[in-house]
Amino acid sequence: MARVVLKGICKGALSASGYRGPALALSGELSCLHLTQQTTAEYHSVSGAKHARKDRLRQESKSGTQTETQCKFRGVNVLREPKFNKGTAFTLKERQIMGIHGLLPPVVFTQDEQVARVLANVRNWDEPLEQYIYLNGLQDRNEKLFYRLVSDNIEEMAPILYTPTVGQACQKYGFIFRKPRGLFITINDLGHVYDILCNFPEHNIKAVVVTDGERILGLGDLGAFGMGIPVGKLSLYTAMGGIPPQQCLPVVLDVGTDNEKLLTSRNYIGLRHKRVRGQRYDDLIEEFLEAVVRRYGQNTLIQFEDFANHNAFRLLEKYQNKYLTFNDDIQGTASVAVAGVIAAMRITKTKLSENKYLFFGAGEAAIGIAKLLMMAMEEEGVSPEEAREKIWMVDSRGLLTVGRPSGGISKEKLQFAKDYKHMPSLEDICREIKPSVAIGAAGQGGRFTEQFIKDMGSFNERPIIFALSNPTSLAECTAEAAYVHTEGRAVFASGSPFDPVSLNDQVFYPGQGNNAYIFPGVALGTIVAGVHHVTDDMFLIASKVLAGLVTDADLAEGRVYPPLSTIREVSTQLATKIVEYAYDNDMAATYPEPDDKESFVRQHQYSTEYESFVPEIYSWPGVVE
Numbered sequence: 312m313a314r315v316v317l318k319g320i321c322k323g324a325l326s327a328s329g330y331r332g333p334a335l336a337l338s339g340e341l342s343c344l345h346l347t348q349q350t351t352a353e354y355h356s357v358s359g360a361k362h363a364r365k366d367r368l369r370q371e372s373k374s375g376t377q378t379e380t381q382c383k384f385r386g387v388n389v390l391r392e393p394k395f396n397k398g399t400a401f402t403l404k405e406r407q408i409m410g411i412h413g414l415l416p417p418v419v420f421t422q423d424e425q426v427a428r429v430l431a432n433v434r435n436w437d438e439p440l441e442q443y444i445y446l447n448g449l450q451d452r453n454e455k456l457f458y459r460l461v462s463d464n465i466e467e468m469a470p471i472l473y474t475p476t477v478g479q480a481c482q483k484y485g486f487i488f489r490k491p492r493g494l495f496i497t498i499n500d501l502g503h504v505y506d507i508l509c510n511f512p513e514h515n516i517k518a519v520v521v522t523d524g525e526r527i528l529g530l531g532d533l534g535a536f537g538m539g540i541p542v543g544k545l546s547l548y549t550a551m552g553g554i555p556p557q558q559c560l561p562v563v564l565d566v567g568t569d570n571e572k573l574l575t576s577r578n579y580i581g582l583r584h585k586r587v588r589g590q591r592y593d594d595l596i597e598e599f600l601e602a603v604v605r606r607y608g609q610n611t612l613i614q615f616e617d618f619a620n621h622n623a624f625r626l627l628e629k630y631q632n633k634y635l636t637f638n639d640d641i642q643g644t645a646s647v648a649v650a651g652v653i654a655a656m657r658i659t660k661t662k663l664s665e666n667k668y669l670f671f672g673a674g675e676a677a678i679g680i681a682k683l684l685m686m687a688m689e690e691e692g693v694s695p696e697e698a699r700e701k702i703w704m705v706d707s708r709g710l711l712t713v714g715r716p717s718g719g720i721s722k723e724k725l726q727f728a729k730d731y732k733h734m735p736s737l738e739d740i741c742r743e744i745k746p747s748v749a750i751g752a753a754g755q756g757g758r759f760t761e762q763f764i765k766d767m768g769s770f771n772e773r774p775i776i777f778a779l780s781n782p783t784s785l786a787e788c789t790a791e792a793a794y795v796h797t798e799g800r801a802v803f804a805s806g807s808p809f810d811p812v813s814l815n816d817q818v819f820y821p822g823q824g825n826n827a828y829i830f831p832g833v834a835l836g837t838i839v840a841g842v843h844h845v846t847d848d849m850f851l852i853a854s855k856v857l858a859g860l861v862t863d864a865d866l867a868e869g870r871v872y873p874p875l876s877t878i879r880e881v882s883t884q885l886a887t888k889i890v891e892y893a894y895d896n897d898m899a900a901t902y903p904e905p906d907d908k909e910s911f912v913r914q915h916q917y918s919t920e921y922e923s924f925v926p927e928i929y930s931w932p933g934v935v936e
């Protein structure tokens with residue numbers, strides 16, 4: 312059996328310089344030591360002894376830039392492992408070397424040809440949910456092809472993998488469940504959470520998205536079915552932000568559900584009891600966070616997603632300075648909405664502080680937006696009191712007022728409560744306040760009625776109307792309604808995508824005011840810089856960068872966000888600014904500080920290009936194939 316010490320192993324991936332890795336058997340027991348091209352994608356921040364060892368190993372190798380992945384798969388297992396499988400794109404030589412010759416049809420396709428085929432397949436399905444299932448299957452078979460398809464066709468794929476279809480997928484998660492993805496950690500696992508994390512096959516996790524499933528989009532408590540959300544968000548981490556999929560971990564914390572329909576459904580896949588609340592719930596959260604840090608290091612980003620209001624705010628307050636964590640529904644949403652408003656100011660030619668804001672909804676999204684708006688207004692030079700005065704909020708009981716007759720008011724709401732008469736009707740409030748900006752985030756579909764929109768149009772030359780609730784069915788109004796009832800004068804954005812609207816020979820392109828414009832970039836920036844915690848400043852920076860990327864041509868078409876097709880570049884720019892901010896403010900733990908932050912960010916991004924599995928030895932002089 313021929314054994315060689317390889318200098319370079321992966322054709323095209325390694326220069327032949329200086330590698331002193333393990334010997335590679337070239338005969339029957341071939342184990343392919345595969346060095347990926349995510350060269351500097353390992354972080355120098357401390358993330359456990361194991362990773363420190365890897366870092367040392369890497370520094371010792373002269374190239375100093377190679378990540379190594381021990382690929383123990385050969386034979387049919389190569390085809391079964393989505394991160395290595397190339398399907399019909401394996402070359403003849405690779406098929407022979409890896410013992411898969413004959414297991415595939417003889418044709419060898421390029422990745423481009425494969426993309427054309429899978430795209431046609433997606434389009435062949437009539438129903439978005441069928442397309443979702445097909446895409447999940449592809450992700451489970453051939454990860455690079457999946458991400459290439461999604462990244463190259465993001466405007467078409469995002470509504471399938473994300474809102475609105477992901478909402479439908481969550482509602483039917485038990486029915487469409489094929490193969491597990493991520494970790495299901497239950498309240499019964501208290502005391503053993505770390506052990507469960509150790510069961511996850513990937514070891515270099517940098518980003519966790521976690522939900523307890525209690526407020527999935529605007530669809531309410533979906534319990535363990537909520538897993539579709541972390542899975543979908545993390546697909547966007549990769550497709551939109553370029554964070555490698557092997558560094559991403561979706562988690563559902565299953566503490567039960569209060570959704571009676573699910574509790575009695577045969578298809579329900581979670582714990583069949585009411586939600587556990589109180590101390591045991593808090594213990595699970597605490598143990599989970601500690602276990603993540605113990606397993607993957609302090610600089611692991613943990614995104615809280617779709618927790619119910621009563622937990623979201625208090626958990627954010629409790630943990631935001633202790634862990635590298637943020638709440639996407641509060642902070643990510645705030646950032647994208649404020650970006651949209653900043654961009655819209657170029658249309659209305661006003662300052663933020665010259666506007667009056669009416670929020671329909673006073674929950675995570677609305678309060679988060681209002682607080683960030685205040686920060687942005689204060690940067691314009693107004694006092695906190697003056698900024699606060701501009702903000703009016705409506706919840707399920709009507710206008711937020713200090714003197715509410717019963718039930719009190721939460722501390723988050725109190726800061727925006729007005730000393731004003733009780734007013735229950737949104738339309739009446741709108742007519743009384745005469746806002747220039749209306750932001751819907753109440754999960755109550757259609758509540759921006761024709762009258763409401765017309766009223767907004769009567770007070771303002773260019774009314775700003777954001778219907779941010781998800782999924783589409785819960786949007787406060789459609790794009791068409793916003794444009795039609797204002798004769799095309801509305802500046803409109805929505806949380807879920809709407810098609811362009813033609814009106815009087817003009818086409819309007821509604822913006823998608825969704826936190827997906829923010830979380831992939833902010834996550835990428837915080838991870839690569841190795842920051843200890845995420846600050847509100849970072850979200851305001853992200854707002855300003857995002858708004859700055861909106862061109863005059865975008866605005867002329869009615870867009871207050873850059874086209875989604877540019878999202879990878881948007882995320883890269885966001886991440887670059889976050890990295891710059893982190894170094895400028897002594898928050899970065901990744902050393903040495905890179906001179907060129909943008910290329911530093913780009914070096915960490917995932918490539919969907921297939922790599923060769925042909926050991927470089929085959930190109931050495933004198934080696935007979």
Ligand SMILES: NC(=O)C1=CN([C@@H]2O[C@H](COP(=O)(O)OP(=O)(O)OC[C@H]3O[C@@H](n4cnc5c(N)ncnc54)[C@H](OP(=O)(O)O)[C@@H]3O)[C@@H](O)[C@H]2O)C=CC1
Nearest residue numbers: 528529620673674675676706707753754780781806825826
């Ligand atoms: N576009 C985006 O990126 C995002 C969109 N969202 C969407 O925003 C919506 C709300 O999410 P979130 O803020 O987290 O949820 P919360 O549960 O925290 O807040 C919902 C708010 O809506 C209010 N509300 C409910 N029913 C009514 C009603 N009939 N009239 C007036 N107000 C009402 C609630 O009032 P009360 O306080 O009295 O209960 C509460 O203040 C969801 O649809 C979600 O999908 C969320 C995050 C991101």
Ligand SMILES: CC(=O)C(=O)O
Nearest residue numbers: 528529640781825826
């Ligand atoms: C977009 C999002 O995070 C939500 O609707 O909850």
Ligand SMILES: [Mg+2]
Nearest residue numbers: 528616617640
């Ligand atoms: Mg959410």
